[in-house]
Amino acid sequence: MVLRSKVKALFSADKALAKTLKNIFGFYPGNIFLYQLAFRHKSAANETINGYKISNERLEFLGDAILSATVADFLFKKFPYKNEGFLTEMRARIVSRNSLNKLSQKLGLDDLVLTAKDTKSQFRSASGDAFEAFIGALYLDKGYNFTHKVLIDRIVATHIDLDALEKSESNPKSRLIEWAQKEKIPIEFRVISELGEGYKKQYLVEIHLDGVPHAKGQDFSIKGAEQMAAEKTLQVIRTDQS
């Protein structure tokens, strides 16, 4: 009898999750186990297989890649006359951890995330991670084309304000880091010297791309010097590429 009610409880938990997903995304899951796993944060991992703690981290790895591909396809077709720099930057804004956390909360996925008791607030990015893991689960369950359709129809088209994203200014340092990541070039910001003392103190920052020194920037704060050096480096890159 105990087992029976346990099984029943499990089934009704499955049903509740299935219904929630149907409400949010408009489809019934096939393999519910995948989605349960997607919402299990590593702090709530309670089983181990071959030394691997079972949580949503592997699914997150997969979902992150599928999301990137889907958004790349969407932007490629949406902006036929924009160059790859624009596409890269727009995608980075759409899939940023911050943006995914917000989206996940807006959709109500937040409430589905299982973390260690009373620790949810500690894991700032748990809901964005779970959102990516959910995409991984959906991909395994229903395939790429279905996942693509759900993401574009139910999320990008409805919840992402492309005009606002396009207008939002990102700073030179993040633009440069995005560019370097896209080009797979290691980037470093080095404080190479400090000039003056006390309130007159300035920092000299030099940017290295793949170990090679590029532009320098000087300012009263390290951050300011970095932004200046990044802006100069971006100008050189733009000239090289045109």
Next chain:
Amino acid sequence: MVLRSKVKALFSADKALAKTLKNIFGFYPGNIFLYQLAFRHKSAANETINGYKISNERLEFLGDAILSATVADFLFKKFPYKNEGFLTEMRARIVSRNSLNKLSQKLGLDDLVLTAKDTKSQFRSASGDAFEAFIGALYLDKGYNFTHKVLIDRIVATHIDLDALEKSESNPKSRLIEWAQKEKIPIEFRVISELGEGYKKQYLVEIHLDGVPHAKGQDFSIKGAEQMAAEKTLQVIRTDQS
């Protein structure tokens, strides 16, 4: 008559490309224009639409994402008991610019790449870029599932030695940069001071993650100090995550 022979020449160029692709990958292209574009390096861009120079860069953006997704799926299924750190690192090794350049040469795609005259050797990564652009073209032409199958059956299964890749040691600095890119955390290597003079001179490097200082490393070379600091940072990350 002139037009007619021009058209004929164009068709025969199309046919030659179609045949080459069939030989290398085992399929006949649908929209040959996409593949022609995929092999046009930006140095050989000769037309402009709305201020955008027509080259393979947009296709490369798309193909890079599709390749990442496909390799993520492959590794996810191939290594069911490996954690996401392992998967991320293996993927980074498979899709590294260096690895794609080699692969592109091995497959013979190199000869298809159109660059500005006599400059091919200048563009070290032109063939790897074209390989990614080719994947973008294939995806648009035949869809995700077909592309996935071609990539896995014809390339990953045949040309990638997973055992060798697994054993190859990557250095702590690149591992840390890969991790930071995956987690979308800005990383900086700062030389914060130089100690001693002449041949005894040592460098103190501090790693900053999202602006917050982490481990330091000290060595006679900046590179050595960076590796040491990266190794220490990786240890902290591993402890945090276990």
